[in-house]
Amino acid sequence: MTDTRAHDPALGAVSIGIAAAAGPEVAARIAPAAQDAGFRALWVNDTPGHDALEVLAAAATVTKHLVLATGVVPVDRRPPASILRTVRDLGLPEDRLVLGIGSGALRRGALESVDDAARALRSATVAEVYVGALGPRMRALAARAAHGALLSWLTPEAAREQTEPLAAAGSRSALYVRTAWDADANDRLDDEAHRYAAIPSYAAHFGRLGITALDTVIRGGDAAAPRRVQRYRAAVDEVVLRAIVADDTPDAYLRSVHRAAEVVAG
Template sequence: MTALVSIGVAGALGPDAIARIAPEVEAAGLHALWVNDTPDGDALAALAAAARTTATLTLATGVVPVDRRRVAEIARAARHLPHDRLVLGIGSGHARAGALARVRDAVGQLREHTRARVIVGALGPKMRTLAARDADGPLLSWLTPAAARMQAADAHREGGHAHVALYVRTALDPAARSRLEEETDRYAGFPNYAANFARLDIAAADTVLTPDGFATGIRDYRDAVDEVVLRAITPGDDVADYAAFIEQAARA
């Protein structure tokens, strides 16, 4: 397979900045704009702003934690977005107890109240199976191409319709390398991610794309999954930094 290529940004950039970034992604011919939902960055509000400045770009949340935002709130916010190009990425959040049941229930409720596709952020095998069987597929993260290929094959076996997307932290400007290293070290220190790296016997640093390794790495990732989401790590957080990233990614 040759995967679609999309761009991911943080919701903390805010709706105004994301409304200016989205047309750049669309004009570059990339597939989608994914926006992380964080306590200081509302992904759905950002995508509503992006929807007003784009016409065909797929808009996705990566991901909204259902232990922090109620499903009714997510569905209500999604009502104002174009469902034909909306992907609602959801995840269990930090609360581990009852995570599978909570996510399965959220998928069912969103199916009832929206026509958007529903993707589930998934690390472990049980959540990946749920994503493939009950939702429209998993959103994977922090994987080598080889690990991503195996997990995508598993998802396709579990659900023939499953669309497998993968977040890959990416720096294209050498000046962003230190921020990429900081992001990598931060995630490597989170217990659930550390356990996943140990289970897969991979290092966090082996799952990112750097300026010198991008050309080869993106080919390997595109052969592994259905959609590669380049989570943009830029020197700064100005719109110009993201525009430069998008231009470089599209050109490469």
């Protein structure tokens, strides 16, 4: 496989992302390939009915240095004590763990709850703590209370604007970029974009920036994909290539990792 480590050190790192719904089998299959290709981390979305930490535990057993990251655990349904208990019950290696947290369904008190959770986690574990940050107030919170901010649904230009204040504050940035490397996955990518665009908080996000969800993705068959990945890498500390595949099989996800490595190296 092409090694993604052969890159300009001035550019951001590259990682792979999947949803927890993909399951532990997929994580155990793709994590060694991602590690061998030089990707920094495997990020797993915590989704209702599926536990990102359990999925990461499967990846931990088959890797040695791949960073293991959640993106993001909502603190309205999983407070810090619960997160830490699960981490330790599963035996996750905290020295290579990133705990991405977010406000979940909270509307009132969201900033305070995330602030408290970030500080509690930082005081109790060596794992890094990132805050899922859609708006400017949550990004400012991430800069002061966490190690970094996890961003999403941005163009390269919007990503650069949002990360400059983070960098000035000494905080890191990671950005989810939805990617469908094969054209037969484009319908699922479009569905995901339309679904997020219909969520009020994300609709407001796109309205503020004057962009659409589809402006922020990489579609299968796009000849400009390598250049687009490079532009994202120039804007953030870490680009998380969130895999969208035509069918949720381990083989499909593994092909996606291989293709991502080729595009990044190319």
